Amino acid sequence: MPKFLIQASYTTEGTKGLLKEGGSGRRAAVDQIVTDLGGTVEAMYFAFGEDDVVLIVDFPDAVSMAAVSLTVKASGALHTRATPLLTLDQVDEAARRKVAFRDPGA
Template sequence: MPFYLFQGRYTSDAIKAMITKPQDREVAARSMIEAMGGKLHHMFFCFGHDDVVALIEAPDDETAAGCTMIVGASGAMSGGATTKLLTSAQAQAAMKKAGAGVAKYTPATG
């Protein structure tokens, strides 16, 4: 199954709710992802631009997008992004394909 990196920012209301009533958001995320046929490998709260990052495995892009839509529709996030990840083997296969097609590409010139 493909891997995806989710990065998200909670709304101020969601952060206030977690301060008022501390809760394990990983349990909620895992339940939803598993119900959609995926697997939550890791979820971390973090400093910086994002509040949370998660490594997710899903059967396909549509499932990953559906998970993202559920989280987005909840109103708990003020923004985020989902990035499809490639294994090293997949990246090497892409490199081989690029090597086979590179001779057919003409870069833009000024």
């Protein structure tokens, strides 16, 4: 199952919601949306600094991740970015594939 790193920061309204329901309330909401799409939450941490929340999630496919991303961003409560994560085996497979590439100007 594809794995994604999600980094998010709350807007002012999103922070008010977090203060109202707490971290465990947000974790329950995240678990619900991810499991409804056939995924799992591997880890969820709250942080401070540029990111307020960091998650590692598994989804059946990239389309499921995109659906979550669009829905969450449309709420206006969070700014998010999702990064696909690769296993060591996937990187090894990528390294074995031949790619025709010409340097610019060569």
